[in-house]
Amino acid sequence: MSVAYILRSLCLLVLLRKSWVLGSLYNHHWGLPEESSGADRCRCYPGDSCWPSPETWADFNQTLHGKLLATVPLASPCHDDKFAEYNAAECQKLRDVWLEPQTHYVSSSSVMAPLFANRSCDPFLAESARCIIGTYVSYAVNVSKASDVIEIIHFATHHNIRLVIRNTGHE
Numbered sequence: 001m002s003v004a005y006i007l008r009s010l011c012l013l014v015l016l017r018k019s020w021v022l023g024s025l026y027n028h029h030w031g032l033p034e035e036s037s038g039a040d041r042c043r044c045y046p047g048d049s050c051w052p053s054p055e056t057w058a059d060f061n062q063t064l065h066g067k068l069l070a071t072v073p074l075a076s077p078c079h080d081d082k083f084a085e086y087n088a089a090e091c092q093k094l095r096d097v098w099l100e101p102q103t104h105y106v107s108s109s110s111v112m113a114p115l116f117a118n119r120s121c122d123p124f125l126a127e128s129a130r131c132i133i134g135t136y137v138s139y140a141v142n143v144s145k146a147s148d149v150i151e152i153i154h155f156a157t158h159h160n161i162r163l164v165i166r167n168t169g170h171e
Contacts, residue, residue: 043162046138052159057139060155064148069140071109071133073121079131086127094123108140137164 044050052060061068075098076083078091097103104110111117119125120134141152156163 044160046133050160052161056159060151063151063155064141067142067144067148069108069142071136071138071140073131073133073136074104074107074110075121075123076131078123078125079121079127079129081121081131083121083131091123098123108142109136111136140166 044052057068057070072083075091075094077085077087078094080086094103098114101112104112104114114122116135118135120136121131122129141148143149143152152163155161
């Protein structure tokens with residue numbers, strides 16, 4: 001299985017910046033899975049029984065020295081939800097700049113075109129409207145060295161989850 005195939009087919013979001021380097025170091029911590037049969041090739045998604053447990057994610061975060069970021073939708077202050085309490089002032093500030101791409105640059109999960117967020121957590125909906133991860137990624141990694149990338153690839157492969165590479169350009 002080539003690295004290009006793994007990168008194309010694996011939904012853990014990896015943030016890459018121009019100064020970050022990819023390499024071919026191998027860390028056996030997560031290992032590689034055995035070849036799977038055709039029946040179990042579908043990727044695991046949040047909510048599936050195969051999705052890694054919170055403890056597994058915590059262990060992975062330790063492997064990455066605290067670089068794992070759990071997604072908190074930017075518009076969460078606009079809703080009463082599990083991410084944040086409703087904050088009218090913060091919500092209004094966010095609404096004023098929501099359509100500007102720069103608003104989304106600071107987020108590891110937000111997309112610069114809100115249309116593609118599928119109203120998962122929309123600042124223009126009512127306070128009581130749902131705010132969920134929805135189409136956002138569940139986790140991101142702030143990559144700073146080649147070994148981080150290798151750990152991510154091994155983790156995603158081992159746990160059969162999709163991997164998305166996102167950099168300062170297009171996804």
